[in-house]
Amino acid sequence: MHDLGGMDGFGAIDAPLTEPPFDAEWEKAIAAMQLACFRGGWFGIDSFRHGIELMDPVTYLTTSYYEHWLHSIEHHGISHGHIDPEELDRRTQHYLAHPEDPLPEHAASPELLEFVDAVVTYGGSAQRPTDTAQRFEVGDVVRVRDASPQGHTRLARYVRGKVGTVIAYRGSFVFPDAAGNDRGEDPQHLYTIQIDGGELWGNEHAEPRTSSTFDAWEPYLDVVHQHEGAPR
Amino acid sequence: MSIENRGKKEVAARVKALESMMIEKGLLTTDMVDRFVEIYENEVGPQLGAKVVAKAWMDPEFKARLLEDATAACRELEIGGMQGEDMVVLEVTDEVHHAVVCTLCSCYPWPVLGTPPNWYKEPQYRSRMVREPRKVLADEFSFPIPDTTEIRVWDSSSEIRYWVLPQRPGGTDGWTEDQLAELVTRDSMIGVGPTKAAS
Numbered sequence: 339m340h341d342l343g344g345m346d347g348f349g350a351i352d353a354p355l356t357e358p359p360f361d362a363e364w365e366k367a368i369a370a371m372q373l374a375c376f377r378g379g380w381f382g383i384d385s386f387r388h389g390i391e392l393m394d395p396v397t398y399l400t401t402s403y404y405e406h407w408l409h410s411i412e413h414h415g416i417s418h419g420h421i422d423p424e425e426l427d428r429r430t431q432h433y434l435a436h437p438e439d440p441l442p443e444h445a446a447s448p449e450l451l452e453f454v455d456a457v458v459t460y461g462g463s464a465q466r467p468t469d470t471a472q473r474f475e476v477g478d479v480v481r482v483r484d485a486s487p488q489g490h491t492r493l494a495r496y497v498r499g500k501v502g503t504v505i506a507y508r509g510s511f512v513f514p515d516a517a518g519n520d521r522g523e524d525p526q527h528l529y530t531i532q533i534d535g536g537e538l539w540g541n542e543h544a545e546p547r548t549s550s551t552f553d554a555w556e557p558y559l560d561v562v563h564q565h566e567g568a569p570r
Numbered sequence: 571m572s573i574e575n576r577g578k579k580e581v582a583a584r585v586k587a588l589e590s591m592m593i594e595k596g597l598l599t600t601d602m603v604d605r606f607v608e609i610y611e612n613e614v615g616p617q618l619g620a621k622v623v624a625k626a627w628m629d630p631e632f633k634a635r636l637l638e639d640a641t642a643a644c645r646e647l648e649i650g651g652m653q654g655e656d657m658v659v660l661e662v663t664d665e666v667h668h669a670v671v672c673t674l675c676s677c678y679p680w681p682v683l684g685t686p687p688n689w690y691k692e693p694q695y696r697s698r699m700v701r702e703p704r705k706v707l708a709d710e711f712s713f714p715i716p717d718t719t720e721i722r723v724w725d726s727s728s729e730i731r732y733w734v735l736p737q738r739p740g741g742t743d744g745w746t747e748d749q750l751a752e753l754v755t756r757d758s759m760i761g762v763g764p765t766k767a768a769s
Contacts, residue, residue: 437583450599492727494673549720553728
């Protein structure tokens with residue numbers, strides 16, 4: 339249900355001028371828990387996203403961003419055996435009946451605070467080297483594969499089968515279709531392609547002088563024709 | 571109690587239950603939660619992106635470096651990190667306007683803009699922005715783009731984090747970098763709103 343580009347029926351955007359970074363106390367805990375789970379090896383970013391994508395569509399559309407995070411953390415915690423679902427249910431019932439009851443006593447951990455500071459300050463790039471030769475260059479005209487892969491993918495439906503132009507080469511990055519489905523990082527070359535609005539939505543429907551750019555890993559693309567003067 | 575409030579109480583209880591289990595496993599401490607929240611409530615936010623934009627308006631060489639490699643240029647100002655490991659800045663001109671979306675989840679350049687606003691994460695913006703950007707900007711953000719200006723929508727479908735360098739407002743000759751930074755809004759760096767006017 340996450341793949342929303344171009345879908346109808348969602349209506350008006352409610353964009354207040356200001357809002358707090360976190361709407362509720364539990365959102366703060368969930369946000370920090372995601373980092374703790376990365377550190378604990380429960381998931382990487384791609385499998386974390388896949389955990390959200392496995393949500394029931396009705397629930398996905400009627401719950402908030404951080405509830406999506408809760409769903410993925412629970413999914414991975416339980417499926418990888420880190421969390422006993424019955425114990426989680428039992429404690430949930432307890433805190434529902436006694437919301438003010440404290441969390442377990444625990445020692446401070448300078449190491450965990452240092453981890454938060456390090457991740458926020460430096461992050462972790464998904465760029466990875468690859469020995470594979472680059473198939474496309476800026477200026478090449480490419481078609482996005484019209485495929486419906488099982489499991490996690492970043493091949494959005496609205497660009498499938500569409501023709502665009504490579505406008506940038508970004509380097510080689512972890513391939514979500516591998517990493518998000520527990521098949522290793524399998525780095526692939528990444529390109530930014532620009533697709534005209536008319537190609538995406540039909541000339542009679544598209545707004546004039548609009549385009550979308552989309553970052554596509556090499557396996558998502560087939561060549562239509564190479565730019566003039568290409569050395570191949 | 572309304573169904574909605576009952577639902578939120580259940581979510582809060584479930585999060586607390588999960589939190590208690592992670593604490594017992596030594597994966598999490600309450601200090602870690604507090605530190606994370608402190609950073610995104612008080613330290614990392616759109617004021618950092620505004621500082622970068624203002625410097626680019628003042629310093630053509632910095633602007634060239636920013637457009638060439640935004641991650642490296644931001645690092646000169648000690649700005650960078652999670653969800654901004656590989657950033658690309660898009661320069662608005664009279665001919666081309668840029669705006670950013672993530673149709674697949676809610677990817678957003680946290681180191682320069684902070685945590686994303688709710689509307690950026692919700693289906694309305696994510697579904698419509700690629701399909702009808704002119705209408706969304708005009709009707710939903712009161713930010714009409716002239717028909718003669720091209721609009722490029724950047725879908726953050728990879729780990730590249732895009733954000734927008736808006737045009738410097740007129741009437742700001744002789745302004746300092748700090749004064750200019752005050753004019754830069756979060757929305758202008760997403761591409762859905764104007765900078766503030768000089769007054």
